[in-house]
Amino acid sequence: MKRIYLIEDDPKIxxxxxxxxxxxEYEVTTxxxxxxxxxxxxxxxxxxxLLDINLPRFxxxxxxxxxxxxxxxxxIFISARDSGMDQVMAIENGxxxxxxxxxxxxxxxxxxxxxxxxIYGEYAAPNQSESMELDGLQLYLTAMEVSWKGQTSVLTKNEFILLRAFVHRLNNVLSRTYLLEILWDDETFVDDNTLSVNVTRLRKKLEQIGIFDCIQTVRGAGYKMVNTWSELA
Structure with a gap:
């Protein structure tokens, strides 16, 4: 039975x-x-x-x-605040x-x-393979970390899912629709802007370990990952 922690200050909700x-059959603790x-x-x-935004104190x-x-x-954030900025902040904060x-x-x-x-079921990363390596770039599947030349960035779930997809299909354009589908089961349930936010955050995580410009925007098509780090090794 999967456990859910519900952080909501409205007792009725x-x-x-x-x-x-x-x-x-979820075990829910408020x-x-x-x-x-x-x-x-x-x-x-x-x-x-499940996390509300408007809470006492913090x-x-x-x-x-x-x-x-x-x-x-x-x-998952659940909130009455419906502005696009609140949704972007929710994604940017993890x-x-x-x-x-x-x-x-x-x-x-x-x-x-x-x-x-x-995360835990049929689409989860295979347990038998704990890491992937591509020209010195290490992606640790169970820890959800990416490492290069001794520098490591910790990834969120969405960042990890995106990077794993890019590494698997290096140099191939991945459409926005495809990326939305692997992040969210039904793309109609999510604002397309959240994909852009997650890609931007992933780029920043890679820049933190010294890898720049490897995830490229293909106008009108989607994104692709190219190997820009092996030249710097």
Missing amino acids: AGLLKDYLEKY VASFDKIIDEFKAIEPHLV DGFYWCRQIRSISNCPI GDDYITKPFDFDVVQAKIKGLIRR
Whole structure:
């Protein structure tokens, strides 16, 4: 049974979500203390977090960053804040998806199911292969890290999924539709802008370890990854 940590300050919404998701055999734990979210997270060891933005004391963006500092557990934001900037901030702070209130319970369940399936189920990275190597570039599958010449960047789930796809199909153009499909099971559920945000973040993570301009935008088609690092080795 997969464990979900629900961080929502509206008790009515929290109760309804908990009751609904438990019908699908999820073990749902609602936040007990908004001052001890990280302690509760460590104790629960959830497979997924549902996180509101407007919370007492610190907002959801803050708590997302705190969780990301210790875990790559998938995080879905659920918020009444529906501006594009809020959704971009959610992704930039480490979120994997964003749902606006009021929401359809079936959509919430579908997004949870899809994300858990990608991370832990049939679409997860094979356990038998813990790393990939390409001309000195190392991609560690279980740790979700990328390393080159002794420098390492820790990736979020979406960044990792994207980089793995690019490495598998080096020099091939990957369409935006294809990338949306591997990140989110149904592309109609997500703003296309979040793909651009994730690609930008991945580029920055690669730049942190000294790799520049390897993920290129192909106008009107998508993105492709080319080997720009072997020349610098």
